[in-house]
Amino acid sequence: MRFDPVKIRLAGASELLIEWNDSKISRIPLEVLRKKCPCATCIAEKTKQSAKYIPLFLRDQVTVKEIKPVGSYALNVVWQDGHSTGIYEYNTLRSMNPE
Numbered sequence: 001m002r003f004d005p006v007k008i009r010l011a012g013a014s015e016l017l018i019e020w021n022d023s024k025i026s027r028i029p030l031e032v033l034r035k036k037c038p039c040a041t042c043i044a045e046k047t048k049q050s051a052k053y054i055p056l057f058l059r060d061q062v063t064v065k066e067i068k069p070v071g072s073y074a075l076n077v078v079w080q081d082g083h084s085t086g087i088y089e090y091n092t093l094r095s096m097n098p099e
């Protein structure tokens, strides 16, 4: 099944809330979203770090400035610190659902 968001919004300053076409709701903590940034820079960064590395984020890095849809399959998240290369596919977002 293909998951498409029906509604996307920020819930307060700490969560992204996505309502899906199967009426399930994902609440993704922004810290998790940032940690899982799929862009090449962040993946390279993660590969360099050891498994014991604990990421520490500044507030600007976990504050969403803008969310833009990319075609009909993904979201581009622009963070307050200027990081804007992360394209999150809907399937990826759906799999981040902690519930």
Ligand SMILES: [Zn+2]
Pocket (backbone or CB within 6 Å): 037, 038, 039, 040, 041, 042, 043, 083, 085, 086
């Ligand atoms: Zn990134």
